[in-house]
Amino acid sequence: MSSYLTHLAWQYQTMKPEVKLLVVALAELADNKGNVETSLDELHSFTCMTSGILQTNLSHLVKDKNPVFINVSRGQNGTLSGKLHLDPNVERPAQQNQYMMADLHTLAREQEEQRQANKKKGPVRLNQAQRKQMQPLHIDPNQKQFHKNEIYTETMHDWANGLLHTGQVAMDDRYEVWEELVKEVHESGNQVFSHTNLVQRLKQKISNYHSKLERQKALDKKAEEDKHTPVATRRRPVRRSAISEFEEKAGRLLARFDEED
Known part of the structure; x- marks a missing residue:
C-alpha cells in the first residue's frame, strides 16, 4: 500500500463517487511505484460494486489519463495487473479533453433517459433498509x-x-x-x-x-x-399460612355444593 498514492486518490475530483471509490481501492492495493495486481472479486470486497460496474469504471480510468490512469491487462484466473498513475503535476493531454467531453455527453444522455424512464414508472416506494442505504446526492466537497x-x-x-x-x-x-x-x-x-x-x-x-x-x-x-439495612426490616413477600389456604379451598367447595342443591 502506498500512502502517497492513497493521499492523492482522496484528492481526486470526479463526477461519479463510485469512480473515486475505485481509485482509492486501487491506491490501497498499489505498491510505492503504482504497480497493482488484483481481481474483480478483491475490488468488490473493497467497493461492494458488481463486476459489471467495476469493468465500466475501469474502462473510464483507462481513458482518463490525467490525473488518474491505469493500464490494465487480464491474466489467468481473472487476475488484473497494471500500473496506477496518479500525479496531479502531470500535464493533461489534449486528447483527454475529447474523452472527458464524450463522457460528459454520455452521462447527460444516460441521466435524461433514466429520468424519462422514472416518469413512466411513477413514484417508487422504498423500504426502510433501502432508505438507510441511500447516500445524499449532493455532498459538500469541502467535507472530509x-x-x-x-x-x-x-x-x-x-x-x-x-x-x-x-x-x-x-x-x-x-x-x-x-x-x-x-x-x-x-x-x-x-x-x-x-x-x-x-x-x-x-x-x-x-x-x-x-x-x-x-x-x-x-x-x-x-x-x-x-x-x-437490617435484615429484619427488609421487605419480604407475604406468605400465606396453610390454615388460610385450607379455609379458602373449603369455602369454595361448600359454595359449589350449595349451588348444586
Whole structure:
C-alpha cells in the first residue's frame, strides 16, 4: 500500500463517487511505484460494486489519463495487473479533453433517459433498509471523507479524542467508547464515511455511555442501601399460612355444593 498514492486518490475530483471509490481501492492495493495486481472479486470486497460496474469504471480510468490512469491487462484466473498513475503535476493531454467531453455527453444522455424512464414508472416506494442505504446526492466537497480502513482501534483520531473530552468521558473509558464506534463502522457495510456522520455516531456512543453510567450508579446505590439495612426490616413477600389456604379451598367447595342443591 502506498500512502502517497492513497493521499492523492482522496484528492481526486470526479463526477461519479463510485469512480473515486475505485481509485482509492486501487491506491490501497498499489505498491510505492503504482504497480497493482488484483481481481474483480478483491475490488468488490473493497467497493461492494458488481463486476459489471467495476469493468465500466475501469474502462473510464483507462481513458482518463490525467490525473488518474491505469493500464490494465487480464491474466489467468481473472487476475488484473497494471500500473496506477496518479500525479496531479502531470500535464493533461489534449486528447483527454475529447474523452472527458464524450463522457460528459454520455452521462447527460444516460441521466435524461433514466429520468424519462422514472416518469413512466411513477413514484417508487422504498423500504426502510433501502432508505438507510441511500447516500445524499449532493455532498459538500469541502467535507472530509474517511475510508473505513482509516478508522481502526489502534489509533484514535484527534477530533474523536476532543469530542470524548467535551462529552465528559473518563480517560480510562475513552478507548472503550472509540472501540465501539470502530466496530459499528466496520459492521455497517459502508466503505466511506463523512466526518459529520462519524461525529453523529460517536455522539450517540457518548450518550449511551452516560446512560450506562447512570444505571450503574442506581444499582450501586441500591446495593449500598441494602448493605446497611437490617435484615429484619427488609421487605419480604407475604406468605400465606396453610390454615388460610385450607379455609379458602373449603369455602369454595361448600359454595359449589350449595349451588348444586
